Amino acid sequence: MTVNFSFQVAATDGRARTGAITTPRGEIRTPAFMPVGTAATVKAMMPESVAATGADVLLGNTYHLMLRPTAERIAALGGLHEFMNWQKPILTDSGGFQVMSLAELRKLTEEGVAFRSHIDGSKHMLTPERSMEIQALLGSDIVMCFDECPALPATDKAVEQSMELSMRWARRSKDAFGDRPGHALFGIQQGGVTRELRAASADKLKEIGFHGYAIGGLAVGEGQEAMFGVLDYAPDMLPVDKPRYLMGVGKPDDIVGAVARGVDMMDCVLPSRSGRTGQAWTRRGQVNIKNARHADDPRPLDADCTCPACRNYSRAYLHHVFRAQEMISGMLLTWHNLHYYQELMADMRRAIAGGGFDAWQAVFHAQRQDGDIEPL
Numbered sequence: 001m002t003v004n005f006s007f008q009v010a011a012t013d014g015r016a017r018t019g020a021i022t023t024p025r026g027e028i029r030t031p032a033f034m035p036v037g038t039a040a041t042v043k044a045m046m047p048e049s050v051a052a053t054g055a056d057v058l059l060g061n062t063y064h065l066m067l068r069p070t071a072e073r074i075a076a077l078g079g080l081h082e083f084m085n086w087q088k089p090i091l092t093d094s095g096g097f098q099v100m101s102l103a104e105l106r107k108l109t110e111e112g113v114a115f116r117s118h119i120d121g122s123k124h125m126l127t128p129e130r131s132m133e134i135q136a137l138l139g140s141d142i143v144m145c146f147d148e149c150p151a152l153p154a155t156d157k158a159v160e161q162s163m164e165l166s167m168r169w170a171r172r173s174k175d176a177f178g179d180r181p182g183h184a185l186f187g188i189q190q191g192g193v194t195r196e197l198r199a200a201s202a203d204k205l206k207e208i209g210f211h212g213y214a215i216g217g218l219a220v221g222e223g224q225e226a227m228f229g230v231l232d233y234a235p236d237m238l239p240v241d242k243p244r245y246l247m248g249v250g251k252p253d254d255i256v257g258a259v260a261r262g263v264d265m266m267d268c269v270l271p272s273r274s275g276r277t278g279q280a281w282t283r284r285g286q287v288n289i290k291n292a293r294h295a296d297d298p299r300p301l302d303a304d305c306t307c308p309a310c311r312n313y314s315r316a317y318l319h320h321v322f323r324a325q326e327m328i329s330g331m332l333l334t335w336h337n338l339h340y341y342q343e344l345m346a347d348m349r350r351a352i353a354g355g356g357f358d359a360w361q362a363v364f365h366a367q368r369q370d371g372d373i374e375p376l
């Protein structure tokens with residue numbers, strides 16, 4: 001029997017919801033956090049270790065993989081799951097956000113975006129059709145529409161024109177995606193921080209019809225207050241029976257605030273990137289392992305955490321290997337951070353299912369302190 005892509009909400013608490021996305025490659029428990037595997041690897045982590053943290057799904061980057069090693073090469077080698085040894089679901093972005101950040105190296109037209117590779121300066125073109133082709137070659141389970149996200153600051157007119165272009169590209173993405181049982185295509189709502197534009201974008205996407213809906217164009221420097229302001233209404237503009245994915249978010253308190261506003265999926269490089277720069281995220285706040293006060297501390301990073309970095313190593317050791325620039329430093333702190341993020345998601349799923357999400361949020365916020373936290 002072919003398993004198709006589907007989404008079930010099991011419980012709601014306020015605007016927060018918990019449930020599961022079913023795919024042929026396994027279930028994604030929601031709310032879900034997706035670690036980012038930019039270049040077919042979550043940096044410093046073995047795929048088995050990423051799975052051991054509790055991740056059900058990874059994010060891969062179209063832009064990076066099309067340039068190196070190329071989507072055609074990955075397809076010839078059996079697809080991205082086989083290539084990187086990750087058999088669970090993979091969501092790929094469309095490349096639109098990455099090419100936007102190339103600034104002067106790109107040229108935007110109705111057709112798509114022409115750009116030069118940041119690696120070797122070679123010329124490339126991304127269009128909705130080419131993005132769909134690349135994501136199919138990779139074998140992505142959840143494909144994202146090719147969209148345009150204006151660089152901030154942008155005028156209202158520029159945001160509106162960009163949103164309208166993205167909606168025309170969403171139509172072309174849907175047409176190019178075709179009918180691929182077991183695979184999903186997500187539309188991306190744009191419209192910046194303007195309610196009317198967000199509503200127009202949501203209406204257009206619903207008219208086209210997608211398996212899921214992302215909220216794009218946030219977490220691009222507008223700040224948490226403005227982002228939450230948009231999330232106070234944007235998720236409710238999207239179909240209640242489809243997954244809602246907030247792209248590129250975020251810090252733990254951003255994630256909790258987004259879940260409270262009805263978001264089901266998120267991704268961010270933060271836990272893995274900060275793991276490589278000596279920053280650890282914990283229930284009680286951040287630990288900066290490079291600080292000298294950890295040098296003689298035999299206690300774990302977080303006594304409550306069951307990850308290998310906390311079970312088997314002291315703060316003194318983690319401090320030492322960070323200072324000595326040993327590879328195990330990034331490996332252990334990334335593992336800890338991804339473990340913490342997945343525990344956070346599991347805690348929220350339990351709290352929502354049990355109808356105690358408000359109380360859980362109160363404890364979450366009360367536990368947290370600013371600065372480099374002291375061990376208990």
Ligand SMILES: [Zn+2]
Pocket residue numbers: 301302305306307308309310311336337339
């Ligand atoms: Zn830990």
